[in-house]
Amino acid sequence: MLGFVDMLLLIGSLAVSLAIFVPLTGALVRFRAHYNPKGLQLDTEGDVQPHTGPVVTSFFAMLKRVYRIEVWPGLYKGLMPSLVSTTIVTLFLIIFLSESNLRHGRYSTPSTGVLGMLSYSIFAMLISLPQTIITDRAITTPHKLPYFDPIYSLRILLTPTERGRPWILYLTPGLLAAQVSHIAYVVLGLRTVRQFLLPELANPGLPDRSDISMVKLAIFFVLALGSTVVLAPLEVIAIRLAIQRNHAAPEFNSISQEEEGDAEEATEYAGVDEDVIGLRTEREPYIGLVDCAKRIIDEEGWSALYRAWWLTMLGCLSGAFS
Structure with a gap:
């Protein structure tokens, strides 16, 4: 088991990580979720608006x-679901991993081949999917959501x-397809190509420079x-679909958000007279992954699918060589 000092260091590092990454993740989610249609649109009567x-x-x-x-408080929206999920993962690691592995950060997905890693990644995604949806929403x-009243927050979300x-x-229409497609591309695509071109990177430790072909690298x-x-488009689409709520009232589409009796007593931010982001109308929800992509392109343009693409690129590079 970890000693008292090690535990304090672990808690401190987690606190610092959340303090830094929660605002950055929040800005990324909002930026990709923001509905920014083209300058001119047609209303229900065909007039330009x-x-x-x-x-x-x-x-x-x-x-x-x-x-602004x-x-x-707005920068740290999503803190509590992130904290809960991080705490659960940390406790799992403490219970099931050795002290030396925790100290040196050597935990990784099991080395069971491509199909095994694919199955493991999809299983982990399925477990965390509700937390991802709640965090994005x-x-x-x-x-304004209270930090210590989860029942109230869930009634809003x-x-x-x-x-x-x-x-x-x-x-949720298209969400699982987007998540599985993302995982499959990374595991079956990038990982397989890396194993074929650079099998030396799969070995523990840093490989010798002479063992790696610069051309293949x-x-x-x-x-x-x-x-x-x-x-990048899959990540944008996944966020758009995650914040689209499921509703089964007969007068609405089954994936449309209800209009009455929901969040009617929710607290707004004091002095706020404008929304941070715009959200797409719930009367015409996305009905799947492909439909979401087509509507984003038609309504907002191709660039909307590549919001913060450089963050995705950095993730590709770090994940590819990890």
Whole structure:
């Protein structure tokens, strides 16, 4: 078991990580979730209507906008679900991993081959999917959520249908397809190519430079960079689908958000007279992964699928060589 000092260091490192990454993750989720249609649209009667919502064009602009409108509490939206999930994972590691592995950070997914890693990754995704949905919705909701009242927060974030039948979260149209496609591309694509071109990187420790072909390394580097073209849209689509709530009222589409009796007593931010982000109308929800991609392109343009693409690129590079 970890000693007292080691435990304090572990808790301290987790606190610092959450303090840094929660605001950055929140800005990223909001930036990708923000609905920013083209300048002119047609209303229900066919008349041209200009878009009047907020226009945010960069990750850092979103970060500044969140702070300007909602200040520090807004930057730390999503803190509690992130803290809960991080605590659960940490306790699991403490219980099931040796002290030396924890101290040196040597935990990784089991080395069971490509198919084994694919199965493991999909299983882990399925376990964490409800937490991912709740976190994304907590970040994007315009309402102020209390840190220590999960029942109240869940009433804001989930519809009565989702609270009564929580497994319906797994049936959110297109979400599982987006998540599985992302995992499959990374595991079956990048990992397989890396094993073929650079098997030395799979060995523990740093390989000797003479053992690695610079040509193959350059090819893999380019492929890892090119993966941004595929993965960035999947990440944007996954966020859009995660914040789209499931509702089963007969007068609405089964995936449309209810309009009455939900979040009617929610607390707003004091002095806030504008929303941080715009959200797409719930009367015409996305009905799947492909439909989501097509509508984003038609309504907002190709660039919306590549918001904060450089963060995806950095993730591709770090994941490819880890």
